[in-house]
Amino acid sequence: MRLGGFWGLMAAALLAGLAFAALTNNEYYFFAAYAILQALIMAIAWNILGGFTGYVNFGSAGFFAVGAYSTVALHKFLPSIGIDAPLFVHVLAGAVVCGLIGLGTGYLTLRLRGVYFAIATLALAIVGQTFMNNWGYVGAAKGTSILTPDPPQLFWGYVSFSSYVKYLFVVMLLLSLMAIVISRYIATSRFGRGLAAIRDDELAAECMGVPTLRLKLISATVMGALMGVAGAPYPFMVTFVDPQSAFSLVIAVNSIAMPMIGGTAYWYGPVVGALLLGTAQEVLSVTISSELNVFLVGVVLVGCVILAPRGLVGLVNDMRAKAKRHG
Amino acid sequence: MAERILSVKALTKRFGGFVALDCVDLQLDEGERLGLIGPNGSGKTTMINCISGALLCDQGTIIFKGADITRLAAHRRTRRGIVRSFQIPRPFRTMTILQNLMVPMEYAVAPGARGGDLETEARDILDVVGFRGRANDNSGRLTQVDMRKLELARALAAKPRLLISDEAMAGLSSSEVDEILDILFKLNGRGVAVIMIEHIMRAVFRFSERVVVLDAGRKIAEGTPAQIVKDPLVERAYLGV
Amino acid sequence: MTGAATTVITDPGLFLNAVVAGLLLGGFYAAVALGLSVAFGQLDIVNIAHPAFIIVGSYFAYLFGARYGFDPVITGILLTPVFFVLGMAVYSIYYASFERTGQESLSGLAFFFGLMFIIEVTLIMIYGVDYRLVSAPYIGVNWKIGVVDFPLRMAIPFVVSMLMTIGLYFYLSKTFIGRAILAVSQDRQALQLMGADPVKIKQVAFGLALATASIAGALLIVIGPVEPSINREYIGRAFAIVVLGGMGSIAGTVLAAFILGIAESFVLTYASPSWAPAVAFGILLFTLAVRPSGILGRPS
Numbered sequence: 119m120r121l122g123g124f125w126g127l128m129a130a131a132l133l134a135g136l137a138f139a140a141l142t143n144n145e146y147y148f149f150a151a152y153a154i155l156q157a158l159i160m161a162i163a164w165n166i167l168g169g170f171t172g173y174v175n176f177g178s179a180g181f182f183a184v185g186a187y188s189t190v191a192l193h194k195f196l197p198s199i200g201i202d203a204p205l206f207v208h209v210l211a212g213a214v215v216c217g218l219i220g221l222g223t224g225y226l227t228l229r230l231r232g233v234y235f236a237i238a239t240l241a242l243a244i245v246g247q248t249f250m251n252n253w254g255y256v257g258a259a260k261g262t263s264i265l266t267p268d269p270p271q272l273f274w275g276y277v278s279f280s281s282y283v284k285y286l287f288v289v290m291l292l293l294s295l296m297a298i299v300i301s302r303y304i305a306t307s308r309f310g311r312g313l314a315a316i317r318d319d320e321l322a323a324e325c326m327g328v329p330t331l332r333l334k335l336i337s338a339t340v341m342g343a344l345m346g347v348a349g350a351p352y353p354f355m356v357t358f359v360d361p362q363s364a365f366s367l368v369i370a371v372n373s374i375a376m377p378m379i380g381g382t383a384y385w386y387g388p389v390v391g392a393l394l395l396g397t398a399q400e401v402l403s404v405t406i407s408s409e410l411n412v413f414l415v416g417v418v419l420v421g422c423v424i425l426a427p428r429g430l431v432g433l434v435n436d437m438r439a440k441a442k443r444h445g
Numbered sequence: 446m447a448e449r450i451l452s453v454k455a456l457t458k459r460f461g462g463f464v465a466l467d468c469v470d471l472q473l474d475e476g477e478r479l480g481l482i483g484p485n486g487s488g489k490t491t492m493i494n495c496i497s498g499a500l501l502c503d504q505g506t507i508i509f510k511g512a513d514i515t516r517l518a519a520h521r522r523t524r525r526g527i528v529r530s531f532q533i534p535r536p537f538r539t540m541t542i543l544q545n546l547m548v549p550m551e552y553a554v555a556p557g558a559r560g561g562d563l564e565t566e567a568r569d570i571l572d573v574v575g576f577r578g579r580a581n582d583n584s585g586r587l588t589q590v591d592m593r594k595l596e597l598a599r600a601l602a603a604k605p606r607l608l609i610s611d612e613a614m615a616g617l618s619s620s621e622v623d624e625i626l627d628i629l630f631k632l633n634g635r636g637v638a639v640i641m642i643e644h645i646m647r648a649v650f651r652f653s654e655r656v657v658v659l660d661a662g663r664k665i666a667e668g669t670p671a672q673i674v675k676d677p678l679v680e681r682a683y684l685g686v
Numbered sequence: 687m688t689g690a691a692t693t694v695i696t697d698p699g700l701f702l703n704a705v706v707a708g709l710l711l712g713g714f715y716a717a718v719a720l721g722l723s724v725a726f727g728q729l730d731i732v733n734i735a736h737p738a739f740i741i742v743g744s745y746f747a748y749l750f751g752a753r754y755g756f757d758p759v760i761t762g763i764l765l766t767p768v769f770f771v772l773g774m775a776v777y778s779i780y781y782a783s784f785e786r787t788g789q790e791s792l793s794g795l796a797f798f799f800g801l802m803f804i805i806e807v808t809l810i811m812i813y814g815v816d817y818r819l820v821s822a823p824y825i826g827v828n829w830k831i832g833v834v835d836f837p838l839r840m841a842i843p844f845v846v847s848m849l850m851t852i853g854l855y856f857y858l859s860k861t862f863i864g865r866a867i868l869a870v871s872q873d874r875q876a877l878q879l880m881g882a883d884p885v886k887i888k889q890v891a892f893g894l895a896l897a898t899a900s901i902a903g904a905l906l907i908v909i910g911p912v913e914p915s916i917n918r919e920y921i922g923r924a925f926a927i928v929v930l931g932g933m934g935s936i937a938g939t940v941l942a943a944f945i946l947g948i949a950e951s952f953v954l955t956y957a958s959p960s961w962a963p964a965v966a967f968g969i970l971l972f973t974l975a976v977r978p979s980g981i982l983g984r985p986s
Binding site: 174176227232236237238241242244245248249252371407409412413416417420424427 | 783797803811919966978
């Protein structure tokens with residue numbers, strides 16, 4: 119996609135989203151759209167380390183939950199010292215905390231085989247949940263409630279929102295577009311080409327001058343930070359956070375399924391996967407239980423991995439290549 | 446008088462209880478062509494793994510262009526000019542041939558030394574190995590000899606001062622061997638020192654100015670090809686008599 | 687730490703009980719990790735769904751106990767052929783989809799991850815999230831030797847687990863197929879030259895690995911009630927044991943299982959039970975940071 123076309127698409131998406139926000143007041147749509155955008159950011163984040171670099175993260179739910187809980191903790195702590203922080207402070211805090219966790223986990227395990235990193239992230243998510251189950255400050259296993267703030271007035275009152283949910287949707291829209299821009303930038307940059315070399319053959323990459331450890335650590339940090347960004351506004355949306363829901367199975371399986379279904383080698387793969395799968399899940403969620411939801415995603419993931427390992431985008435590319443050869 | 450480019454002293458590498466390299470010395474001058482031979486399991490690949498940094502040696506020193514690189518990370522050694530090709534080719538399979546070359550061109554070469562137009566440079570290299578017009582071919586499905594050529598092309602793209610070629614000709618036909626040899630001579634003509642590891646003796650003897658022989662982790666002989674051919678120790682190592 | 691030290695001196699009974707409980711627990715953990723030790727240690731297959739299969743074994747034991755009154759251990763042993771065949775089938779899919787094309791790393795991991803989810807939520811859909819347990823004559827019985835407790839619900843699984851481990855160890859080292867399994871991880875080509883088909887050998891190996899899950903699952907539900915999400919706790923434990931013990935070493939697996947058992951027992955006794963899942967993770971991280979090849983593994 120050429121640069122002009124890309125920015126045009128981003129602008130169009132932004133305008134469409136804003137128009138949508140201005141034209142309707144049905145809260146349900148905003149909840150659904152928020153959920154899809156949240157999944158989109160998680161899928162894009164996962165793919166930076168998973169699809170671009172080839173290191174699988176099984177603990178996405180852990181990163182997400184830590185982002186959410188950093189908001190919970192800060193939201194309790196800052197007012198106690200007299201600070202009333204706007205949303206972007208929480209988003210920034212989530213990014214920093216989770217970025218550091220990504221860096222730390224990476225530093226401990228990315229010098230070994232990718233398998234050990236995957237296992238370590240899974241164990242990390244479980245330990246994170248254990249920790250939150252025990253941390254009284256954020257409500258431990260029983261969870262904690264967050265009061266919905268008033269919708270903010272921005273730009274000296276010129277921009278206001280009729281509900282906080284609408285505001286969160288717009289924030290999430292902006293964050294999603296930012297994630298897409300970051301992901302595309304990485305994919306088309308020298309950094310991204312280095313990551314692809316690591317993914318294809320790490321030893322050869324190292325011997326061709328790629329500083330593999332450094333690039334892997336940066337990739338893990340970016341992934342962590344973006345997942346923290348996805349999780350940070352979550353408490354304000356759902357108003358009640360407990361470890362069971364924050365470290366959710368659905369988030370864990372979606373973060374892997376969406377990029378794989380879309381196609382991990384391309385920056386737009388996770389976008390395709392998230393939009394398709396996320397929308398399907400929102401449509402079906404009124405009719406099926408959340409367990410059946412996870413079951414179906416699991417089946418789709420396994421089926422996709424067996425039958426279409428390069429995802430939908432890969433399939434389409436293969437068909438086009440075949441058509442070119444025969445045409 | 447050519448300068449010493451590589452000086453390896455007392456290189457030792459163990460894998461658990463197994464001693465793969467036992468106190469091996471190796472010197473190389475700029476632009477020199479060295480053949481490294483020895484029976485299977487004698488430690489040749491381990492040696493280049495240690496020199497290139499894929500492995501860290503247990504004992505010994507490696508001095509390259511006057512600097513001690515013994516504990517330097519592999520990618521830093523590549524940037525200084527030590528480039529190796531792999532015995533079993535390791536292309537970046539999801540990339541085209543051109544993209545394969547871009548990786549070393551963007552990472553192995555210092556920013557200041559990068560040519561203005563990377564693509565032109567890449568096509569020059571492709572010409573050297575005989576890949577003209579194939580820049581956009583997918584690298585995942587190449588013939589054996591083409592994969593070897595890609596290995597060498599990629600090594601070239603890294604602007605080496607020293608190229609270590611690990612059995613680039615194994616399993617190739619006679620004319621294919623000559624093609625690879627041709628590329629290596631062209632490289633050497635540009636001033637690149639080459640260490641060639643091979644089992645195909647006619648290639649080794651045609652190419653090398655000097656030959657080093659390893660057996661069971663030790664250097665057992667060193668000299669011109671003519672001297673090596675007559676060395677009884679070498680004969681015993683290969684024939685086991 | 688002096689607090690704990692004085693507790694040992696003032697209450698040696700507590701200390702001794704913690705050690706014994708740890709050993710009994712560790713013995714059981716060996717059964718959990720055994721299948722993974724074969725799959726990951728010998729075949730380099732990262733089967734993170736292994737604990738999920740163990741839970742399936744637990745639910746079978748529950749089902750057969752509730753319906754037909756079978757003793758759980760009997761169920762576990764009876765169903766090993768079923769799990770064995772299942773293991774061969776899963777490996778065939780894995781091989782055809784990933785190993786043959788060389789894409790094990792990302793796709794293989796995602797495959798087992800998806801499988802784990804499918805298993806867990808299927809169990810939730812059928813049985814819900816309530817804890818299930820079995821009854822057996824030895825559950826609830828406690829032997830007391832001196833000041834030390836030997837609850838039979840821990841001791842019986844310990845014995846069964848040790849028997850299974852020793853049985854598998856001798857199978858792998860003494861029989862032709864067993865030695866072929868050990869060989870296939872080291873030298874595929876030599877195996878082919880000897881006339882054994884590496885793929886079939888690996889199929890048998892993976893079948894064996896999953897067969898152990900049948901018994902391990904039965905033992906698990908003897909020790910305590912189960913519910914579907916427990917499988918994720920055991921992923922950390924199983925991998926911690928296999929990594930700590932050293933890849934490919936059954937003796938290492940057993941040793942590491944005991945270490946983990948004792949470590950958890952001490953945390954349970956002297957600290958708080960809600961931190962138990964973190965012990966395995968800590969051990970895993972520590973091992974990866976300090977000596978990734980494990981205690982009895984070969985350093986690479």
